[in-house]
Amino acid sequence: MTALIILAAGESSRLGQPKQNLIFKGKTLLQLAVDAGLKSDCATVIVVLGANSKQINPIPETATLCNKNWKEGMASSIKMAMLEIDKDATFDKVIIMLCDxxxxxxxxxxxxxxxxxxxxxxxxxxxYNGTTGVPVLFDSKLFGELLLLKGKEGAKKILKNHAAEIAEVVFEKGGIDIDTPEDYENLLTLSD
Structure with a gap:
């Protein structure tokens, strides 16, 4: 079975407001991410909140975790979610994605x-954009490495260490993410 981790713990410092709550197509960015997960073949959706957790509404049908150590970086959120997944041995794959x-x-x-x-x-x-990145699926044989990530390290380190073991799926709009007010303004001019 596949678990989905949605990383949403960052403080959105360049944006100046919680990106998780930005509205696109009538829903928050976080709800759009959750909806994608719930409609997919993933057996569970784990959302990791952090910096702005008090400003984000509860997300039904997900396992929502609050990473109090979010300032340590993305690795702490990945580790927290992986420890949750490790409680159920039926999970043999995990997909990590961002909420933006x-x-x-x-x-x-x-x-x-x-x-x-x-x-x-x-x-x-x-x-996308000449690189590989999130969303990314990891087989269970890499779960241990995900637990060993530290600080600001994301899963990119594991991709670099296992380049020969990567299959790719083209995601043309994968490079569109929201980090600044300009990114959000540009997003609002786009459609599917």
Whole structure:
């Protein structure tokens, strides 16, 4: 089974307000991410909040964790979620995604799962803008490495260390994420 982790613990410092609450297509960015997960073949959706957790509404149908150590960086959120996943041995895959990629949908998440089943690669990453990145699927044999990440390290380190074990899924709008007011303004001019 596949678990989905949505990382949403950052403070959105460059944006000046919680990006999780920005509205796009009538929903918050966080709700769009959760909806993608709930409509996908993922068996559970884990949301990791942190800096702005008190300003973010509870998300039904998810396991919502609050990372009090969010200032330590993304690795602390990944570790917290992985410890939750480790409680259930039936999970043999995990997809890690961010809450600020508004064009992630259930079909994309399912394509990661399908590609892994076809290729048996340990990692299936999205390809965009000449790189690979999130959302990214990890097979259980890499769960230990996810738990060892430290500080500001995201899962990118594991991708670099296992380049030969990566299958790719093209995600043309993967480079669209929201970090600044300008990013959000640009997003509002886009459609599917």
């Amino acid at each position: 990629q508004p064009f992630v949908n259930a079909a994309l998440l399912n394509s990661l799962i399908k590609k892994q089943a076809e290729t048996q690669k340990a990692i299936v990453a999205c390809a």
